[in-house]
Amino acid sequence: MSATQASVGRNNLMANGKKALVGSAKASARLRAVGLRPTRQRRLLAELLFRYGHRHVTAELLHREAEESGGRVSLATVYNALHQFTAAGLLQQVVVEPSRSYFDTNCGSHQHFYHEDDGELIDIADDRVAVSGLPQPPKGTAIARVDVVVRIRRA
Ligand SMILES: [Zn+2]
Numbered sequence: 001m002s003a004t005q006a007s008v009g010r011n012n013l014m015a016n017g018k019k020a021l022v023g024s025a026k027a028s029a030r031l032r033a034v035g036l037r038p039t040r041q042r043r044l045l046a047e048l049l050f051r052y053g054h055r056h057v058t059a060e061l062l063h064r065e066a067e068e069s070g071g072r073v074s075l076a077t078v079y080n081a082l083h084q085f086t087a088a089g090l091l092q093q094v095v096v097e098p099s100r101s102y103f104d105t106n107c108g109s110h111q112h113f114y115h116e117d118d119g120e121l122i123d124i125a126d127d128r129v130a131v132s133g134l135p136q137p138p139k140g141t142a143i144a145r146v147d148v149v150v151r152i153r154r155a
Contacts, residue, residue, distance in 0.1 A: 020070025023047040034088035044071040045081045049091070054106040056094070056121040062103075094121060096149055111148040124150065 023043020030046055031038040038046075048065050049057065057065075063078045082103045085091045094102045096114045102121050111129045113122040131146050 018070065021047060024051075026050075030090065034090055036084060036088055041071070041073050041077055042081055042084075044069070044073065045078065046085070046090075049085070049103075049105055054104075054123070056102040056104050058100070058102055094147070094149070096121070109145070111150070113150050113152050115152050117154050124148075 021044060023038065023040070023045075024047055027043045027046035027050065028038035030050065031042055036042060044066060045062060048062060048069065049055070059075060059079045059082055062082070063073065063075045066073045066078065082091065082093075086093050086103065089107065091103045091105060092107050094104055094112055096102065096112075100119070104121075106123065109126040111124040111126060113124060114120075115122065129148050129150075131148065134143065134146065137143050
């Protein structure tokens with residue numbers, strides 16, 4: 001191991017002696033593929049977001065996960081990164097309330113149940129929702145997509 005590698009290893013140790021999570025080469029490649037520079041913080045967030053398949057996260061949840069994994073990332077940085085990832089097409093944003101947004105790693109066409117009691121977002125396959133009677137869009141525009149959030153409560 002070179003001196004540089006050893007020092008990187010030491011820097012990644014957390015106070016409790018556990019090794020801090022760092023973004024994988026796969027996370028870097030994913031960021032580069034959409035034109036985002038793979039900074040240390042972006043790599044860590046991409047790693048947390050994409051390592052376990054599709055998921056819905058809030059900025060607060062991702063921030064907590066980053067801290068627990070030993071990363072030093074501010075909540076503002078997490079917000080910025082999530083919006084950059086969304087603009088780059090890595091995520092889609094689902095706004096369920098003015099003050100509550102989820103970021104979805106599944107960018108394919110699908111809709112959501114929103115569980116109001118638990119604050120949980122659940123995927124609905126796109127072919128399970130039919131929206132009819134949409135108004136004619138204003139002249140010179142076309143409907144880009146239709147987002148449906150079906151709000152549910154414990155019955
Ligand atoms: Zn979803």
